[in-house]
Amino acid sequence: EPEVTQTPSHQVTQMGQEVILRCVPISNHLYFYWYRQILGQKVEFLVSFYNNEISEKSEIFDDQFSVERPDGSNFTLKIRSTKLEDSAMYFCAWGTGSSYNSPLHFGNGTRLTVT
């Protein structure tokens, strides 16, 4: 059973619409991440989040993306105006800041389909 719960499991949206993907950690994690996997491709790093701030982001994570932890519990990824190429599995992950100490743990993902 993963230690993060992601909702929804599947989201279908029309191009140009905003979507919010949610991640709920079970225990009190500090380091959060979003990764995504376009169908048939590799899992890609999007953003890391620590102490309520973005600590690192990839080229993919442009102005259309944002993350926040509004209530100290839920960790969200917002895509403001979805594009067809945003269709992918989005994985939330939590860590300790170093894979050497403890490996990154992933949620079961949200499948986003943009039509």
Place this chain on the structure above:
Amino acid sequence: DQQVKQNSPSLSVQEGRISILNCDYTNSMFDYFLWYKKYPAEGPTFLISISSIKDKNEDGRFTVFLNKSAKHLSLHIVPSQPGDSAVYFCAASESFGNEKLTFGTGTRLTIIP
């Protein structure tokens, strides 16, 4: 820019035999390597890791070998079991365990009963 490559998209192995999954990397700054296993409709699950100061790490049926000069690592599963059927991802990080992982494209392993 594929910094981590898994050149075999699929592999079939007889139950009880050894499964060998390969991974190559190009970035000399990578110093920590991990293998994740993924079932359909689930997130990647950590299997085993190795730091660049070692050339082998073993955990039960799983062994990871690292050849730094060749920039190559491999995962050995022995004996292979039907439950091992999944997609296996190789991943790497810089800065000794930085959790920004660079993944390969994965190898689908099928264990034949």
